[in-house]
Structures are given as structure tokens and as C-alpha cells.
Amino acid sequence: MDVTGWLLRRAVPRAFVVTAVGGTGARLAVEAELRERGWYEAASPAEADMLVACGHPCAELSPVLDRVWDQMPGPRVRAAAAAPERAAGVLDRARAELLDTAAQRRDAEERDGAARGRAREEGGEDMPGGLPMADRGEDRDGLTLDRLHVSLGPALPAWPAGLSLSTVVQGDVVQEARVRLVGAREGGSSSFWEGKPARAASLDAAQNLLAVAGWPAAALEGRRLRDALLRGEDGPRTRERLRRWTLRVRRSRLLRWATAGLGEADGRAPAGLRGDVADRWSRWLDPDGGFPPYRADASRAALDLLPGLVIGQELAAVRLIVASLAPDTGAVGAYAPGGSA
Amino acid sequence: MTETVVFAVCAVGAVASGAAVFAVDSMARATFALLASFLFTGTAVLLLGLSYLGVLVVLMMVMEMMVMAVFMVMYMMNPAGLMPMSMVHNRNGALAVSAGVFLLLAAGVVLVPWPEAGGAPPADPAFALGEAVMGRHMLVMMLVGMVLFATMVAATVLATSRGRYDRYGDDLRREHPDDPIGGGLGR
Amino acid sequence: MNGTTAPLWAAPLVPALLLALGYGAAAGTAALRARAAGAAPSAALAAPARESARLLVQRRRTVPGADVLLWRLGGALVPVAAVLGALVVPLGPTAVSDLSVGVVWFNAMEVLVWAALWMLGWGSNSVWGLVGGYRFLVQGLSYELPHMFALTCAALGAGSLRVGDVVAAQEQVWFAALMPAAFAVYLVSAMAMAFWGPFGAPVGRDLAGGAVAELSGVDRLVLGVGRYMFLALVAAMAVPLFLGGDAGPLLPGWVWTLAKTAGVLGLLVWLGHRLPAVRMDRFAEAAWVVLVPVTLLQALAVAVYVLVR
Amino acid sequence: MMLEAYLLLAAALFSVGLFGALSQQSVVMVMMGLELMVNAVIVTAAALWLYTSPQSPDGQVLVLVAVTAMAVEMAMGFAVTTALFRARDVDMVDMAADLADRGGPGDHGGHGGGGER
Numbered sequence: 001m002d003v004t005g006w007l008l009r010r011a012v013p014r015a016f017v018v019t020a021v022g023g024t025g026a027r028l029a030v031e032a033e034l035r036e037r038g039w040y041e042a043a044s045p046a047e048a049d050m051l052v053a054c055g056h057p058c059a060e061l062s063p064v065l066d067r068v069w070d071q072m073p074g075p076r077v078r079a080a081a082a083a084p085e086r087a088a089g090v091l092d093r094a095r096a097e098l099l100d101t102a103a104q105r106r107d108a109e110e111r112d113g114a115a116r117g118r119a120r121e122e123g124g125e126d127m128p129g130g131l132p133m134a135d136r137g138e139d140r141d142g143l144t145l146d147r148l149h150v151s152l153g154p155a156l157p158a159w160p161a162g163l164s165l166s167t168v169v170q171g172d173v174v175q176e177a178r179v180r181l182v183g184a185r186e187g188g189s190s191s192f193w194e195g196k197p198a199r200a201a202s203l204d205a206a207q208n209l210l211a212v213a214g215w216p217a218a219a220l221e222g223r224r225l226r227d228a229l230l231r232g233e234d235g236p237r238t239r240e241r242l243r244r245w246t247l248r249v250r251r252s253r254l255l256r257w258a259t260a261g262l263g264e265a266d267g268r269a270p271a272g273l274r275g276d277v278a279d280r281w282s283r284w285l286d287p288d289g290g291f292p293p294y295r296a297d298a299s300r301a302a303l304d305l306l307p308g309l310v311i312g313q314e315l316a317a318v319r320l321i322v323a324s325l326a327p328d329t330g331a332v333g334a335y336a337p338g339g340s341a
Numbered sequence: 342m343t344e345t346v347v348f349a350v351c352a353v354g355a356v357a358s359g360a361a362v363f364a365v366d367s368m369a370r371a372t373f374a375l376l377a378s379f380l381f382t383g384t385a386v387l388l389l390g391l392s393y394l395g396v397l398v399v400l401m402m403v404m405e406m407m408v409m410a411v412f413m414v415m416y417m418m419n420p421a422g423l424m425p426m427s428m429v430h431n432r433n434g435a436l437a438v439s440a441g442v443f444l445l446l447a448a449g450v451v452l453v454p455w456p457e458a459g460g461a462p463p464a465d466p467a468f469a470l471g472e473a474v475m476g477r478h479m480l481v482m483m484l485v486g487m488v489l490f491a492t493m494v495a496a497t498v499l500a501t502s503r504g505r506y507d508r509y510g511d512d513l514r515r516e517h518p519d520d521p522i523g524g525g526l527g528r
Numbered sequence: 529m530n531g532t533t534a535p536l537w538a539a540p541l542v543p544a545l546l547l548a549l550g551y552g553a554a555a556g557t558a559a560l561r562a563r564a565a566g567a568a569p570s571a572a573l574a575a576p577a578r579e580s581a582r583l584l585v586q587r588r589r590t591v592p593g594a595d596v597l598l599w600r601l602g603g604a605l606v607p608v609a610a611v612l613g614a615l616v617v618p619l620g621p622t623a624v625s626d627l628s629v630g631v632v633w634f635n636a637m638e639v640l641v642w643a644a645l646w647m648l649g650w651g652s653n654s655v656w657g658l659v660g661g662y663r664f665l666v667q668g669l670s671y672e673l674p675h676m677f678a679l680t681c682a683a684l685g686a687g688s689l690r691v692g693d694v695v696a697a698q699e700q701v702w703f704a705a706l707m708p709a710a711f712a713v714y715l716v717s718a719m720a721m722a723f724w725g726p727f728g729a730p731v732g733r734d735l736a737g738g739a740v741a742e743l744s745g746v747d748r749l750v751l752g753v754g755r756y757m758f759l760a761l762v763a764a765m766a767v768p769l770f771l772g773g774d775a776g777p778l779l780p781g782w783v784w785t786l787a788k789t790a791g792v793l794g795l796l797v798w799l800g801h802r803l804p805a806v807r808m809d810r811f812a813e814a815a816w817v818v819l820v821p822v823t824l825l826q827a828l829a830v831a832v833y834v835l836v837r
Numbered sequence: 838m839m840l841e842a843y844l845l846l847a848a849a850l851f852s853v854g855l856f857g858a859l860s861q862q863s864v865v866m867v868m869m870g871l872e873l874m875v876n877a878v879i880v881t882a883a884a885l886w887l888y889t890s891p892q893s894p895d896g897q898v899l900v901l902v903a904v905t906a907m908a909v910e911m912a913m914g915f916a917v918t919t920a921l922f923r924a925r926d927v928d929m930v931d932m933a934a935d936l937a938d939r940g941g942p943g944d945h946g947g948h949g950g951g952g953e954r
Contacts, residue, residue: 007582010577011581011582012575012578012579012582035565036566036567038562038572044737044741044742046589046737046741046742046744047743047744047748073586073587073588073744073745074585074744075586108587141502141503141923142502142923143415143919143922143926144926157733157736158734171659171662172659212734213734213804213805214726214729214732214733214734214804214805215803216564217561218804220564220565224565224566252803252804255804257806257810258804258810312522313522315734316734316735316807317522320734348839348842348843352845352846352849355846355876356846356849356853359849359854359876360853362870363860363861363866363869368865369595369647369650370595370597370598371869372869373643373647375872378850382850382876382880385843385880386880386883386900389883389884389887391887392627392629393628393629393689394897394900394901394904396627396632396633396636397632397904398879398900400636400639401908403642404642404668407665407668408915409865409869409915410646411662411665412865412915412918412919413865416863416918416922416928417928421595421653428929429862430862430931431859431860434859435859435860436860439852439855439856442851442852442855443848443849443852446844446848446852447845447848450841450844450845450848455840455841455888455889457889458887459890459892462887463892467628467629467689469894470897470898473894473895473897473898474894474898474901478895478898488905488909489905492908492909492913495913495916496915496916497916498916499913499916499920500916502923524810524812524813525809525811525812528817
């Protein structure tokens with residue numbers, strides 16, 4: 001009686017979704033598929049057993065995907081959803097490969113062998129695991145403390161596709177920040193959201209921010225409404241649920257308290273990005289769809305604004321600011337953000 | 342009988358983890374070795390019948406050791422002890438002095454004819470402590486209160502480099518304090 | 529005076545009950561999540577079992593330069609703290625060991641979770657873990673004083689630190705009615721203790737899982753089980769302290785205890801589902817400037833009530 | 838007999854703490870040594886309360902004062918270390934020997950390296 005197989009068949013897989021620039025369509029399809037099957041989205045590679053790469057990962061993104069693939073522990077499977085319509089098929093094949101215990105055991109033995117080999121030949125170096133010690137720098141209280149170089153890389157849940165924010169962090173306060181697009185598409189800047197209902201674009205940005213703000217229930221509900229709007233189900237039931245959801249999110253005092261006063265964008269920013277994080281996400285909830293966040297110049301301005309807004313903030317605030325700016329990296333094309341303070 | 346066994350375990354554990362504090366490389370492990378030593382001490386005090394004070398020692402020490410871990414990681418050069426370097430000066434001198442002190446104390450402990458206990462301990466020692474602290478030892482309670490308050494003020498003044506003039510402006514009339522990261526109530 | 533000590537065979541009953549209540553909380557969370565996601569909530573009742581199956585098969589991970597001793601110790605400490613804390617919680621009239629300082633013992637056991645989460649974060653040698661562990665310290669230093677004063681109010685009302693006496697003192701009026709502010713602050717600090725719902729920042733998704741970011745396989749399972757057992761413990765402790773323990777018409781005592789515990793647990797699960805996360809730099813100031821004075825005034829009110837009565 | 842055992846435990850803890858306080862260079866480690874010594878005081882006070890004067894609560898009050906002393910010592914110790922670290926960017930006991938406000942950050946060692954202030 002193969003216990004592993006029995007357990008695996010009972011297990012609900014957790015997918016770690018990484019989106020390449022311009023893979024928004026594939027991401028939306030995969031997210032809708034995962035939600036309907038009742039599967040979960042993993043927060044970190046350690047928790048995941050399925051790596052789903054959405055869109056066309058280019059040369060720059062592949063090493064990132066390989067590193068995530070190495071960090072995934074036990075039975076693991078790698079899937080690539082290049083186009084939205086193939087999402088369901090890709091997930092089914094991935095699920096089947098996950099249940100194939102013989103293949104998983106072989107993969108495990110290979111990795112153990114390789115790991116033992118690596119451990120033998122790098123036994124003597126001084127730094128364990130080759131990790132350098134942290135350097136030190138001035139902090140805001142006049143002390144000189146350790147500083148870490150952390151890059152909030154493209155492979156992160158609820159994070160703009162392909163964005164890489166390399167920061168110098170002291171404790172969890174960001175001291176320096178540099179924005180980079182991993183695998184920006186040289187071709188024309190055609191955003192996925194052109195032609196789609198503006199409300200769906202705002203809903204996608206809102207569910208992303210709610211997931212980062214620690215409110216998974218409202219994020220899931222928002223995602224469900226976004227998928228309904230994208231599929232064109234604009235019936236009275238959907239509109240009623242949308243109204244109630246918007247009311248609940250807008251009236252949430254805790255969300256406003258957590259996001260008020262963060263990431264204040266001054267007058268020079270375009271209309272859609274002005275104000276603080278709370279202003280931005282309440283703009284998305286306006287019934288007339290508010291300012292469609294997905295336009296090329298707004299996204300470029302967001303990428304330029306980002307380093308300035310992020311410096312001096314803690315990681316939680318950084319995630320909220322990035323989610324509130326919601327740059328559409330697909331629409332930006334091959335753009336090297338200049339603002340690296 | 343089980344009491345002496347538990348006491349023996351606590352005694353050996355407390356001294357061993359106490360010694361481990363200065364033997365181990367990683368600062369985080371040193372902090373938790375000290376916490377283990379305190380947990381053994383708390384158990385020993387429980388064994389002596391002072392249930393309230395024993396649990397209080399455990400409660401206070403866990404919180405204190407967590408704060409100590411924060412400062413330990415902040416200030417020590419290599420907190421994880423990954424590159425062992427010894428930060429010790431005149432180790433042998435210290436060893437000699439402390440061994441001498443131990444022998445002196447041990448001799449005192451063994452030779453002194455300790456008085457016998459007058460009566461049995463009260464049913465609820467914590468109640469007796471409460472009565473004393475609110476009665477005869479009221480001065481101790483007031484003194485401890487004042488000392489803790491003075492410590493809070495002095496520690497804050499020493500630790501922070503920004504005074505109230507940095508926060509509220511020279512005329513102290515700025516509406517919201519300009520802190521690097523605002524608090525929850527804008528104060 | 530009820531609150532007699534249970535026979536020794538009741539000891540294994542405590543972890544079993546905590547596990548059952550924890551499973552109920554996990555299933556409730558999964559059901560609420562499924563309803564929000566549009567799937568059938570009834571299928572979600574088996575979700576915690578399925579997740580445990582997945583984690584049992586998943587392999588464990590090592591991280592270069594990690595402090596494995598503290599890492600594993602942290603993960604194992606959470607369920608142990610939950611069971612140790614539950615020793616003083618009475619089921620019906622009897623608790624496993626009715627210490628004369630039951631309330632302080634419960635407080636000491638839940639502070640162990642501070643050490644557990646910090647060790648988890650520090651041991652995993654990853655930025656996410658470290659930041660998650662430190663977040664829980666800020667959260668702990670913010671909720672601890674209001675929580676202690678709330679417990680003091682309950683002990684003050686009963687004139688004793690023994691949980692049995694606290695239950696006995698609630699013959700006429702429950703402490704939840706007598707001291708509503710202390711009960712409300714207790715519920716807030718209960719969620720903060722179990723890093724649950726709005727106080728889930730230490731293991732938040734914005735930190736890719738925070739202190740549990742690098743955990744996988746059985747380590748993640750042990751921590752997950754411990755976390756839900758701890759949530760069940762804080763809900764169970766609210767019953768003897770504020771909701772009159774096993775008092776209630778018709779049904780036997782232990783049924784009332786379980787019913788009330790399930791009620792409080794359901795409330796905590798629903799609040800976790802319903803509220804976004806609170807950011808610690810904002811909660812710290814609110815806790816020190818608002819909650820501490822509120823609980824102090826509540827303690828004053830209870831003291832006057834006890835003197836006058 | 839048990840009183841002597843408890844007092845021997847306290848003596849052992851005291852001397853381990855003393856060894857730590859004397860031998861360690863880092864201020865934070867010296868404070869851990871001091872904490873161990875106060876730990877010994879707690880055990881002594883509790884043991885003497887039970888075995889010599891259980892009727893009077895003085896022993897318990899002494900334990901309470903010892904616990905408070907430990908909290909105060911730790912708070913003030915870390916405040917001083919922070920101020921020292923801000924002034925001289927060092928947390929070594931040797932370099933904190935004098936009260937002169939000699940060097941700002943960067944004056945890394947060189948005992949008595951004054952003069953270029």
C-alpha cells in the first residue's frame with residue numbers, strides 16, 4: 001500500500017505563480033483556474049509544490065525561475081502557462097506529474113546526490129554556504145548597524161510582473177532602492193488591459209493591494225468579481241455583489257488606518273497616482289472605474305516615483321506602496337527607470 | 342524523593358546552561374542558554390513552595406531575554422557566531438577569581454550553622470507576600486514603583502538621540518511630530 | 529468550591545481537545561475562505577486534513593548558515609506552550625492541575641510563543657524570517673501590558689489567581705458583563721497572542737510567510753498545528769476568565785464549557801476572516817496610549833466594585 | 838541539608854556569573870554575567886525564606902526586589918550601551934573605560950587614541 005501516493009492524492013496542491021512581463025493574461029487565467037479548483041497560492045517556494053510560470057519567461061527571468069525551482073522542497077512540478085487558454089490543461093498535466101510518486105522519488109534521489117557532491121567539495125570554505133557577512137552603515141538613530149542587500153525580486157506573490165526592487169535594508173527599514181525590470185519586452189507596449197472593462201483592471205489592482213494588506217477574504221472576493229467581469233458576466237447578481245464588496249472595502253476603518261499617510265506622491269505625479277496609498281486604492285473603487293491604472297505613462301511615472309517613495313519606509317509599507325502604484329509592466333515596454341536614488 | 346531528583350536536575354541544568362552562556366559562539370544561543378538557566382531557577386523557586394514568585398520569574402525572564410536577544414543581535418559583531426572569534430580578556434585571571442569566590446562561598450555555606458525554621462510556611466505564601474507589600478513593606482512597594490518609573494525615563498533619555506525639540510520644533514508647537522515613521526494616533 | 533484537580537488520566541485529554549478545537553478552527557477558516565472564493569464551503573471542511581497530508585509527504589528543507597537547533601526548537605515550542613497553558617483551563621468543574629497561580633501560569637506559557645517565533649525567524653537565516661520574528665516582538669511588547677491588566681481585572685474580581693476561584697466568583701454576574709473593557713482587550717490580545725487575523729503580520733503574505741517562510745514539510749505542519757492549538761487555548765481561556773466557566777442551565781458543565789469555547793473560537797475565526805491586517809508601528813502607539821489606560825481604569829472600577837460589594 | 842544544597846547552587850551560579858562578568862569584553866555579555874549573579878540572589882532569598890523564616894514574608898519581598906533590580910539593571914545597561922554605541926561606535930568594555938567624549942563613530946580602537954578629536 002503506497003502511503004505516499006495515497007496521501008498525495010488527498011493533498012490539495014499549492015502553486016507558486018511567477019509572472020513574466022506581459023504575461024498578465026496567462027496569470028489571470030491561472031488564478032481563475034486555481035480559485036475554481038479550490039487550490040491555494042503559495043506565499044513562498046518552501047510552501048509550494050507547483051511552480052507555474054505565466055507568460056513567456058525571457059533569458060533574464062529563467063535564472064530566477066531556476067532558483068525558485070531549487071528552493072522548492074518535496075514533490076515538485078514545474079509548469080509553464082504561456083497563453084491564457086492553455087492554463088487548465090497545463091494545471092491538469094502538472095497535477096498528474098505531481099501524483100507520479102516514482103518520478104518524484106527519482107527526482108529526490110538526484111537532488112540528494114548532487115547536494116552530497118556539492119557538500120563534499122565545498123567543505124573547507126570559511127563562510128558557511130558562501131554567505132558574506134553584512135556590512136554596516138549609518139542608521140536614522142545615529143547608530144552604525146548591519147545593512148542587508150535585499151532584492152524584492154520578480155518571484156514574489158502579489159507583486160507586479162517582472163519588477164525587481166533591489167534595496168539596502170537596515171532591520172526592515174529601506175535605506176536605498178533601485179528599480180529594474182527583469183525581461184522588459186523590447187516590442188510594442190501593448191498592455192493586456194486595453195479593450196478590457198476598466199472596472200476589471202481596477203479590481204485586479206485592488207485585490208492585489210488587499211492581499212498585501214493582509215485581508216485574504218476580500219482579495220479573493222475581488223478576484224472572483226474580476227474574473228466574472230472579464231468573462232463578461234455583468235448580470236444584476238454580479239453587480240449587486242460588486243456593490244456590496246466595494247462598500248465593505250471602502251468602509252473598512254482598519255484598512256484606511258493601515259494605509260493612510262503612506263507613500264505620499266506630490267503634485268508632480270500624474271492624476272491617478274496623486275495622494276497617499278489610501279487615496280489611490282479608494283480611487284480604484286469609484287463606481288465609474290476611476291482612473292484606469294493601466295496606461296503606459298502612468299506606469300512609467302509609477303516606476304520613477306517608486307524609489308523616492310520607498311526610502312525610509314518599512315517592508316510592510318514598501319509592499320503597500322508598490323501595490324498602490326500598481327505599475328503595469330506589460331504596458332511599459334523596454335523602459336529603464338531612471339529614478340534610482 | 343522526587344523533589345530532590347527534580348532539584349538535582351534543576352541545579353545541574355542551571356549551572357550548565359549558565360556556563361554555556363559564555364562558552365557558546367552564537368549570541369542567540371547564549372541568550373537562550375541564559376533563558377534556560379532562568380527557567381531552571383524558576384523551577385527551583387517553585388520547588389521551594391513559592392509558586393507565585395517561581396512563575397513570575399519564568400514570565401519576566403522570557404520577556405527580558407527576548408529584549409536582550411534584540412540588543413544582542415544589534416550590537417555584537419557577529420551575532421550568529423558563524424565566524425568564531427573570542428572577545429575575552431584575561432580569561433585565566435577571571436577563572437581564578439571566580440573559583441576562589443566559589444570556594445569561599447561554599448565554605449561559608451557548609452560551615453555556618455544555619456538557624457532552624459521557626460514554623461511551617463503559611464498556606465498561601467503569595468497572600469502573605471501581598472499582605473506584606475501592602476502593609477509592613479509598603480516602603481519597598483513605593484520605592485520599587487519610583488525606581489521603575491525613573492528607569493523608564495532615564496533609559497529613554499539615554500537611548501534616543503532625538504529630543505522633543507527635534508520632534509515638535511523649537512517652539513514645541515508643531516501639530517504632528519515629524520518622526521521618521523509615524524505612530525498610529527499621529528501623536 | 530469546585531475546580532478540583534482532575535485525575536491523571538485526564539492529562540492526555542487536554543492535547544486531544546486542543547487538537548479537535550484547532551481542527552475546527554482550521555476547517556472554519558477554510559470554509560469561510562472557500563465561500564469567498566466561490567467554491568463549496570462543505571468541501572473545505574476536510575481542507576486541514578488534506579493540507580496535513582500534503583505536508584507529511586513534503587520533504588524538509590535546510591538553509592545554508594541556518595541555526596537549526598533554534599529553528600526546530602522554535603517550531604516545536606508553539607504546540608508545547610499551547611498544551612502547557614491548557615493545563616490550567618477547566619473543562620467543566622475540573623482542570624488538569626488547578627494551580628494557585630493559574631492565571632500567571634497561563635500568562636507565562638503564552639509568553640513562550642515570543643521566544644518560539646523569534647527563534648523560528650532567527651533560525652531560518654532569511655530576511656523574511658528575521659523581519660517576521662521581529663514583528664512578533666513589537667506585537668508582543670504592544671499587547672502584553674493591556675493583556676496583563678485584563679487578566680489582573682479578572683483575578684481582582686475573584687480575589688484570587690486560581691482559575692477555579694475566578695469561575696466561582698462569577699456565580700451572579702459574568703465578568704464579561706461586569707468588565708466589558710477587560711473582555712474586549714482580552715479578545716484583542718488573544719488574537720495578537722496567536723498571531724491570528726488582523727495580528728497575522730509576523731506570518732503575513734507581504735513577507736512571503738514571514739517567520740514561517742522557509743519552513744516546509746513536517747516542520748510547517750508542527751507549527752501550523754501548534755498555531756491552531758494555541759488559538760484554541762486562548763479561546764478556551766476566555767471562558768473561565770470572563771464567561772462564567774461551566775455555568776449554564778440544563779446541560780452539564782463540560783458541555784457548556786465546550787459550547788462557549790467553540791463560540792469564542794468561531795468569533796475569533798470570523799474576525800480573522802473579516803478584518804485586514806493591522807500594521808505594528810500603528811498598533812504599538814494605539815496599544816500604549818489607548819489600551820493601557822482603558823484597562824487601568826477598568827481595574828480601578830473593578831477594585832471599587834469589589835470593595836463596595 | 839536541602840538548604841545547603843540550594844545555597845551551593847546559588848554559589849555556583851554566582852561564580853559562573855562573576856567569571857562571565859570579569860572575562861567578557863562586550864558590555865552586553867558582561868550584563869548577562871550580572872544577570873546570572875542576580876539569579877543566584879533569587880535562589881538564595883527563596884531558600885533562606887523556606888528553611889529559616891517561612892513565617893515572615895521578608896524573603897519573598899527580597900526576591901521581588903531582586904527581580905526588579907534585574908529588570909532595572911538590564912534596562913539601564915542597554916540604554917548606556919546604546920548611548921555608548923552612538924558616541925563611539927564600539928561596545929567593548931575596554932574602550933568605554935573613560936568618560937571623555939573622545940571620538941565619534943570611526944574611532945575604532947586604539948585605547949587612549951585621543952588627540953585627533
